[in-house]
Amino acid sequence: MSDAVDRAAIETEAWLAECIYRQRKPVEIPDEDEGGRYCLSCGITIDPRRVEKAPEAVRCVSCESIREEKNHGRRG
Structure with missing residues (x-):
């Protein structure tokens, strides 16, 4: 029983x-204008479909993948 409690803890x-x-990581503000939203890492325009599906996106898929890796x- 204590093993289950320890694992849960x-x-x-x-x-x-x-x-x-x-909660502590800084919020990144999107770089955007009437032309679209731009990747904070490489500066290219982020695909509007990505922004529609992930409104918090501030990087293109490639740059975000590199950042996550x-x-x-x-952390691991």
């Missing part, structure tokens, strides 16, 4: 740590 702590991390390596 560890999972809860990890979840809370992730929530705190997400780098960040995943740091």
Whole structure:
């Protein structure tokens, strides 16, 4: 029984740590004008379909993928 409780406590702590991390990371403001939204990393126009599906997107798919790979390596 205590093993299940210990695992639940560890999972809860990890979840809370992730929530705190997400709240503390700085909000990135999209770079956009009447021509569209531009990637904060490379400057190209982000596909409008991406912006429609992910309104918080501030990077193109390629740059966001690279960023996620780098960040995943740091935390894991």
